[in-house]
Amino acid sequence: MKKHIFTLLRGRTYHGIGLVFILLLWTLNVSAANWSIHYPRPINESDSRHDYPLTLLKLALSKTGVRYTLTPSERILLQGKAIRQLKENREINIVWVMTDIQREKELLPIRIPIHKGLIGWRVFLINQDLSAKFHNIREVRNLTPLTALQGAEWPDTKILQSNGFNVLTVSEFPEAFNRLELKQGDFFPRAVSEVLGELNALSLDDDIVLEPSLVMHYPAAMYFFVNRSNPTMARLIETGLRRALEDGSFDNIFVSHHREALLKVNVAERKVFHLENPLLPKETPLDDKALWFDPQIHTPQSAPNKE
Template sequence: MRLLILLIGLTVTIPALSATWNIRFPRPMSDTDSRHDYPLQLLEKALEKTGVNYHLAPTDKILLQSKALQQLQGNRDVSVVWSMTNEQREQDLLPIRIPVYKGLIGLRIALVRKADRDVFKYVRSMKKLNLFSPLSGRDWPDTKILQANGFAVETDENYEGLFDQLAAGQADFLPRSVVEIWAETGKGNELITEPHIALYYPTAVYFFVNKKNQTLARLIESGLEKLIASGEFEQLFLDAHQQSLAKADLATRRIFRLDNPNLPVATPLDREALWHQPTTSVE
């Protein structure tokens, strides 16, 4: 009986370790889009930890986030997507519930036009903050979060189009994650980071795979857990984002906490090691 169990175990594990996993991820929106750099590096290191043979490659075509998620759900062309979670995405796809950015994707700083640098200087309440219109991606979970917190949100389905809209004065600010914004300030000489406030809402970016691809999900999860246990996850996170956090100078900002009504109940908020703990208070 023991031999039979061992043989069954080998038939499950050997193919996973010996086969080459061809893993496709959505091609970045542009050649200057650096948002893929860190999650892709994290994914590579996680897969290396498992010992599997793998080949990571972008899709042939650029895919909007909504299209990439549709392709993943249909098990067509895309093997893995990293994206902000919400209830619908966790129903449609299989999440690996380890926050890629340790929750920092929900810590937002505003991009504004140079002329509006001090527009939020004296804003001290959500009532006043709601008088300003933010920009957001049409299919981003952030959009519903902002709307649920009283904002009249302007949207664009094109990532690059958001910066053009802001520069043209079609909205007041573009809230971007503290881990993204510094690479985006160069998207127009007239756009700068606003220095007085920040927004925070609890959320996470996860790696998602197709619901039927549980073996790949287990491989990614196993690799990430090994990175966490060894301290490599934390070191990679700090190497990628410590400078961004220093630039944000959060201690000098008023941080407004927003509700996230679409945060799934399975979000592992009680596992402290998965989240970056800000050193400043959140109102």
């Protein structure tokens, strides 16, 4: 009996050593590999919406010590096409988009919201000739009859429709601004994390302005996604992001990138309409407060700085 127990324990010891050895080999292989990461090419070189995700991705990769090359796709890939190409493992091997139940079934999410939830705080781009429509809005029911512009394949479209909004969809992102210019829609909800870059970088008509007093919010997260057959890359990026969260470098980049927009938009001074998001996966880490930023409570300077 004693010999049997000793043999069993020795087997467990060897098994444990084997697991450690396998993990060590995995770590060494990941570190030694030269990772070729291909992301969707933006509409044009002045499209600054890619700046922050790429900066954060580079930070995450740097925290793991891996060698990598980061390259845009040969052709422009708008969001819907990019998701389809990633699902089919063609042209690209990473995207950053807002999550929903369907996307998490088709792709592999890295559940760290890269904009810390700001993607769900939406202010309105409007045609200034129609600004009077927004002067006396006090409740959601005053807003829902107006026509909101959204992309046909965006989760936001279904979120707004489920909350009773009248939504006019467009097939391509630039078309929404054309519709706004032609007064074919009343407002184009844009994330706090996106709107300033669009106003500064895109060649918008002078009549398109930021509505000054309203904001709507629904819980939402933008993640990095990879193909479901690529869990190693997902673990690599998640490891880097978590290390960046722990040492404060994630928050430093978040604050430096978003400070100007948060100050300009000033959510705390706006009337907020809170909406439901029926597309939000149950796995969304809403209880992890370190992953989220509430612009009603926090100031742009309030993220921790540990460096």
